[in-house]
Amino acid sequence: MYRRTRHRVNQLFQVGAGGRIGQYIDSFILALIVANVATVILETVEPLYAAYQAEFYLFELASVVIFSIEYFGRLWAATEHSEYRHPVWGRLRYATSPFMIIDLLAILPFFLGFFFDLRFLRMLRLLRFLRLFKLARYSRSMRLFVTVITDKKEDFLIASSVGGILLLFSSSLMYFVEHEAQPEMFSSIPAAMWWGVVTLTTVGYGDVHPVTPLGKLLGAVVAVIGIGLFALPASILASGFVEESQHERKYACPHCGEHVSEHELHELE
Amino acid sequence: MYRRTRHRVNQLFQVGAGGRIGQYIDSFILALIVANVATVILETVEPLYAAYQAEFYLFELASVVIFSIEYFGRLWAATEHSEYRHPVWGRLRYATSPFMIIDLLAILPFFLGFFFDLRFLRMLRLLRFLRLFKLARYSRSMRLFVTVITDKKEDFLIASSVGGILLLFSSSLMYFVEHEAQPEMFSSIPAAMWWGVVTLTTVGYGDVHPVTPLGKLLGAVVAVIGIGLFALPASILASGFVEESQHERKYACPHCGEHVSEHELHELE
Amino acid sequence: MYRRTRHRVNQLFQVGAGGRIGQYIDSFILALIVANVATVILETVEPLYAAYQAEFYLFELASVVIFSIEYFGRLWAATEHSEYRHPVWGRLRYATSPFMIIDLLAILPFFLGFFFDLRFLRMLRLLRFLRLFKLARYSRSMRLFVTVITDKKEDFLIASSVGGILLLFSSSLMYFVEHEAQPEMFSSIPAAMWWGVVTLTTVGYGDVHPVTPLGKLLGAVVAVIGIGLFALPASILASGFVEESQHERKYACPHCGEHVSEHELHELE
Amino acid sequence: MYRRTRHRVNQLFQVGAGGRIGQYIDSFILALIVANVATVILETVEPLYAAYQAEFYLFELASVVIFSIEYFGRLWAATEHSEYRHPVWGRLRYATSPFMIIDLLAILPFFLGFFFDLRFLRMLRLLRFLRLFKLARYSRSMRLFVTVITDKKEDFLIASSVGGILLLFSSSLMYFVEHEAQPEMFSSIPAAMWWGVVTLTTVGYGDVHPVTPLGKLLGAVVAVIGIGLFALPASILASGFVEESQHERKYACPHCGEHVSEHELHELE
Incomplete structure (x- = not known):
């Protein structure tokens, strides 16, 4: 019992x-x-x-x-x-x-x-x-995520490190350029990194932004170059996700019944 | 008559x-x-x-x-x-x-x-x-949309649930971190979720944003990780749309040589 | 002469x-x-x-x-x-x-x-x-653009019309929800459409944003659904651009010298 | 010694x-x-x-x-x-x-x-x-980046020049439209270009934005069209990155059956 x-x-x-x-x-x-x-x-x-x-x-x-x-x-x-x-x-x-x-x-x-x-x-x-x-x-769905991330680990690492260096660099430069004009907002490099993240992710709250002409020029260059680099991990995740969910398919020919794998099919012109 | x-x-x-x-x-x-x-x-x-x-x-x-x-x-x-x-x-x-x-x-x-x-x-x-x-x-065009969404239903569900959990988590954490500093803005978790959505979608109005150092650190982490995850359903939609609109293809079977059009192929399990 | x-x-x-x-x-x-x-x-x-x-x-x-x-x-x-x-x-x-x-x-x-x-x-x-x-x-480069846009004309039209209807709908709803609370900002549906565009493109200046709980809920839903739909034409353009610039390639086999077109190559396992 | x-x-x-x-x-x-x-x-x-x-x-x-x-x-x-x-x-x-x-x-x-x-x-x-x-x-990871950028150099150039012309045009138009209403914000075309970059990258700090109805209409059109064009280099980078990291493939020549690795294939003109 x-x-x-x-x-x-x-x-x-x-x-x-x-x-x-x-x-x-x-x-x-x-x-x-x-x-x-x-x-x-x-x-x-x-x-x-x-x-x-x-x-x-x-x-x-x-x-x-x-x-x-x-x-x-x-x-x-x-x-x-x-x-x-x-x-x-x-x-x-x-x-x-x-x-x-x-x-x-x-x-x-x-x-x-x-x-x-x-x-x-x-x-x-x-x-x-x-x-x-x-x-x-x-x-069960979380597993797909974990698979994608482990599969693309190296790509993520490269993209992230490039993004990190970009964030460090642009924030430090912005600190040196804007520190005097806005000593409260850009009080230190870590403080400037808040601006960096908010800009590079294109969130742009507007609480911190460059006001000097040089700072605006730098901010514009960072924004234009940065959005591409910072969006890279997102693109890698998306492409990995789409890839993973459409693994190599196998079909049966409707004429002869034989099994055909995807890469064996040739498109007709 | x-x-x-x-x-x-x-x-x-x-x-x-x-x-x-x-x-x-x-x-x-x-x-x-x-x-x-x-x-x-x-x-x-x-x-x-x-x-x-x-x-x-x-x-x-x-x-x-x-x-x-x-x-x-x-x-x-x-x-x-x-x-x-x-x-x-x-x-x-x-x-x-x-x-x-x-x-x-x-x-x-x-x-x-x-x-x-x-x-x-x-x-x-x-x-x-x-x-x-x-x-x-x-x-007629709406039908294409409906097709894409039904085709990728499972992917959408996974991506959405991950996005939803991310939103819940980041908003709740931000509430606990910022509630004391900004009791009006982060008055409750549902209120903090307004910040969460505005940040994760990268809209960033700027009406609500963290002000404490810890809140900014958390906000930065959420923004960096979040944009990738929150943009996933959009990427799935886009890739499905591009796929779907690549019109019906015709192939030749490698076994018997007969012509097969795409919809005649049935995926094997 | x-x-x-x-x-x-x-x-x-x-x-x-x-x-x-x-x-x-x-x-x-x-x-x-x-x-x-x-x-x-x-x-x-x-x-x-x-x-x-x-x-x-x-x-x-x-x-x-x-x-x-x-x-x-x-x-x-x-x-x-x-x-x-x-x-x-x-x-x-x-x-x-x-x-x-x-x-x-x-x-x-x-x-x-x-x-x-x-x-x-x-x-x-x-x-x-x-x-x-x-x-x-x-x-000469403009021609590539024109080619992509004419090639994907129908896709653009579908994506744009869906985006347009979404903009119309969300702006109108937001007008009805927020008009009383912010009669100056949401004075009419055309005025609310300024909010709609700024939100759906994720620009988010912050000059106009919902303040009532219902308006924020609506705004959150619109932002989450909208970014995917509004980004679709951009994705179509990008995928068309990448496609166009990598037309079917022809190679010569290094062993026998015969010409091989891309789809004739089978990847080895 | x-x-x-x-x-x-x-x-x-x-x-x-x-x-x-x-x-x-x-x-x-x-x-x-x-x-x-x-x-x-x-x-x-x-x-x-x-x-x-x-x-x-x-x-x-x-x-x-x-x-x-x-x-x-x-x-x-x-x-x-x-x-x-x-x-x-x-x-x-x-x-x-x-x-x-x-x-x-x-x-x-x-x-x-x-x-x-x-x-x-x-x-x-x-x-x-x-x-x-x-x-x-x-x-070592930087090399992958350099490879992608040199590979797609021409695509980047086209996309960048289109983006640049778009920025120039929209900023100049906005200057002419908004100069009278906001002479401090839109004091000159270079100043208006700060608005242009902040809008086209969808950062949207909110420090500069159109206030006249015509300016808002123009801003809306620029935002809708611009996000697609300005995001193009990012998409090219992402697709190049994903492509490049799909490691070296091996094929079999359909004519002689010999194995050929990817770098042995030379594109025909």
């Missing part, structure tokens, strides 16, 4: 397993995570928090209870997996796997709230935001 | 049918839609509206009369189509097709104006803007 | 003809055009104009004299071409060709200055800017 | 040579360059400089000593290379090679500080920034 329960619990909490009930549990946990993230966001709206403080607390309590059941359920049933068979060391090793640490971080802040005083409360709210990472267990 | 008239009316109102006169009617309705949209826009310019109030009303009256004739003409002649043959249920089913609902929405606001008082007038003006959707009947 | 001179003049003024002297003339005229454009730009800098008014006038005089000689020389020698053989009608027809009209517009403003009073002077300065178009005669 | 030392010194200072000790020296110099750049940046932060003035000076002294040893070591051992064999002329020619000039510029400012008075000190600090260029000796 004990073993069968443990086997069933393990199945239910595994993503994509446990039959129909397992699916319901998956969906429920997923919805609860999304609702929790929404709650953290909405709690920061002062009038809303003031009006529904009790409801927010109750929802938080319920969430933590459910997440705790999930966490300890998973931990208890972990010995079902052959790699975590040992009742103590197996569970300990399982508890230190990335996903379980995320799950622990999702409930810990609540319990820590009892021991620490109120000043830490705002910090702890931030930690509750880590519940978003619980989504990682359910997402 | 009745049937012949109905047959002719049906032909005349069908886009791309009805011979030369049908073409004139198509062009006239098209021009009238464009003129109506222009009128809605120009009416909002106060001095123009004050000077030509009567003319605007007359044009509106004439447009509604013509659009009503078109609407009821189409509805009456709908029984010509075999699928809408039944004089009552056929026409009712036809009236609930998307294009006919759009056409009804284009004339309804005028008639509603008689029943409701003046406070709704501005709202009704907005509804008159729906006449723009009447263009959908005449546009 | 008269005919030989006319033949020589015709050769000298034809771009890429007339031997070494013809080349010198080409280069000289090209340099003069660039210098003229630079002069028009520099003349607008008040202190510079005040200090060198006489020099600017002399340079303008010299330029007009040279451009006039070029213009009338071309016109006189035009009868050398078989299509413009007739001494009167041939020259008249030649004078109305696009390049000759540009050349005339480049010198006319100066002579018009004698007849009209000083109020038109600033307008005439603007016309002098048309001399830049004289460059068209010397540029 | 003298020759063996010289041989060893030459090996140690050559990038990627000199065994394990040579590698340590490479890494140490690299780290020292990065630390020097960081120091130049941090020195501009006033409170930091005030607190650690002595430490900054000591680090600068140590760096110059090490860079000087490196410089003179390289120069002395240069005669090991057959091309720089002559003890005087060989070393002189070596000293005028690009990398050695950069290395000299990295140490010269310090020694010049003794001869010139303090007013030049800030200028000299700027020169110390040239140490960043010492990185060029260690970077």
Whole structure:
């Protein structure tokens, strides 16, 4: 009975397993995570928090209870997996796997709230935001991203280092040119780098911008050259993404039925 | 005689049918839609509206009369189509097709104006803007867009969800960092998300931006990483669009030599 | 003698003809055009104009004299071409060709200055800017642009019309949402379209932006969706440009010397 | 002994040579360059400089000593290379090679500080920034960039010239339209070009923008058309980069079946 329960619990909490009930549990946990993230966001709206403080607390309590059941359920049933068979060391090793640490971080802040005083409360709210990472267990799409980035790692590195040097150079030059005219805005090179990032990414808030003719000339040159270089990692990401999602296709000829791979097809004129 | 008239009316109102006169009617309705949209826009310019109030009303009256004739003409002649043959249920089913609902929405606001008082007038003006959707009947190009988006649906979803999570995360972090320094600007996470969208899309109005050193550092990191991720759906759309518009190709099978056109090829799993 | 001179003049003024002297003339005229454009730009800098008014006038005089000689020389020698053989009608027809009209517009403003009073002077300065178009005669690169745009005409049209409708819609909605809160900024739909263009192109000056929560929500949605759609024509242009400049290449095999076209090459695994 | 030392010194200072000790020296110099750049940046932060003035000076002294040893070591051992064999002329020619000039510029400012008075000190600090260029000796990635740019030189030229003419034209037109309404902002065409660059690169600081209806119309048209044209060089760079980094391919000749690698293929004219 004990073993069968443990086997069933393990199945239910595994993503994509446990039959129909397992699916319901998956969906429920997923919805609860999304609702929790929404709650953290909405709690920061002062009038809303003031009006529904009790409801927010109750929802938080319920969430933590459910997440705790999930966490300890998973931990208890972990010995079902052959790699975590040992009742103590197996569970300990399982508890230190990335996903379980995320799950622990999702409930810990609540319990820590009892021991620490109120000043830490705002910090702890931030930690509750880590519940978003619980989504990682359910997402397959992230893997495509990781694949693209590891595939194009070297390209990213080159493009990033060129972008970094460009940022350093243009910010330093701008500091030397504008420091005297705007000693508050361009107080130091790190301060000038704020201008650099805002310009090179074409965000252009307008809080910092050159005012001297030489500074404007330099700013214009940096903007014209920079947008191309700074947009390069984005282009590499995009082209890698499009590439990855259209891997070499294989077709069947409608006339003879033989398999044809993409590069064997010759376009007719 | 009745049937012949109905047959002719049906032909005349069908886009791309009805011979030369049908073409004139198509062009006239098209021009009238464009003129109506222009009128809605120009009416909002106060001095123009004050000077030509009567003319605007007359044009509106004439447009509604013509659009009503078109609407009821189409509805009456709908029984010509075999699928809408039944004089009552056929026409009712036809009236609930998307294009006919759009056409009804284009004339309804005028008639509603008689029943409701003046406070709704501005709202009704907005509804008159729906006449723009009447263009959908005449546009073939929209279909290309729909094709691209359905083809790349999964890519869009991945890119959008990554963008959404990025927006949530960066906005929440920025709220925690800047809330104390700018309690009015970063009053809550939803308020901080306005900063997030304005920054990640590189619009950068400059109404909200970090002012603390830590906030600027975070803003810089978000801008550098974010532009690449947030521009991804745009890149997917563009590459899909370019792909799609490279018209239907013809190939020769390398096995049997027979000619195969692109749509005859089925991808193997 | 008269005919030989006319033949020589015709050769000298034809771009890429007339031997070494013809080349010198080409280069000289090209340099003069660039210098003229630079002069028009520099003349607008008040202190510079005040200090060198006489020099600017002399340079303008010299330029007009040279451009006039070029213009009338071309016109006189035009009868050398078989299509413009007739001494009167041939020259008249030649004078109305696009390049000759540009050349005339480049010198006319100066002579018009004698007849009209000083109020038109600033307008005439603007016309002098048309001399830049004289460059068209010397540029080959523009043709690549024209090719790309005509090739992708339909794509551009679709992308532009979608962009236009998006602009119309988002601006109109924003007008209805923000009109009451900012009656000066969003005074009419055309005024709101200034916001629309500034946002959708991601320029984001910050002079106009939504302030109400609903307006910010709408603005955020428009920005996120819009950048992708508004950037589409740019992407089409870019992909067309890259495509055009790498037309199907032909190679020679280094082993057997036979010609191989690009699509005949199969990559090895 | 003298020759063996010289041989060893030459090996140690050559990038990627000199065994394990040579590698340590490479890494140490690299780290020292990065630390020097960081120091130049941090020195501009006033409170930091005030607190650690002595430490900054000591680090600068140590760096110059090490860079000087490196410089003179390289120069002395240069005669090991057959091309720089002559003890005087060989070393002189070596000293005028690009990398050695950069290395000299990295140490010269310090020694010049003794001869010139303090007013030049800030200028000299700027020169110390040239140490960043010492990185060029260690970077392989820059070569990829240079390759892309030389490969696509013609495309860049076309795109840049079109962009330049667009900037000139739109700025001049905007000057004529807005000069009267904003004589301070649009004081001259060069001043208007600041608006042009800020708009066409979509940076949009918001310090200069049209305010008249005609100016806004012109600005909108320029923004819509301009972003596509101004982004073209960036797109060319990106597509060239992606192309270039798709490593060397191997093909089979369709005529003789021999394997051909990409660089063996010569394009036919």
